[in-house]
Amino acid sequence: MEPIIRARETYTLPRDMIKASALAYWLSDEREVFVAEDNGEVVGTYCLRANQKAAGRTSPIVAT
Secondary structure (H helix, E strand, O other), rough: HHHHHOOOOOOOOOOOOOOOHHHHHHOOOOOHHHHHHHEOOEEEEEEEEEOOOOOOOOOOOOOO
């Protein structure tokens, strides 16, 4: 994950995130993390977390 975070290819996490902060982020009680494996090799990851209100929004977006 470190090369991906540093390159900002997918995640919007700080490029200079230290290992302790990265582990705290991925292993926090606020999210559940899963990995995809292919023959025992990790080839992807994702996490689930509760929905969050978008910054600056006071109400949900409603399609019209």
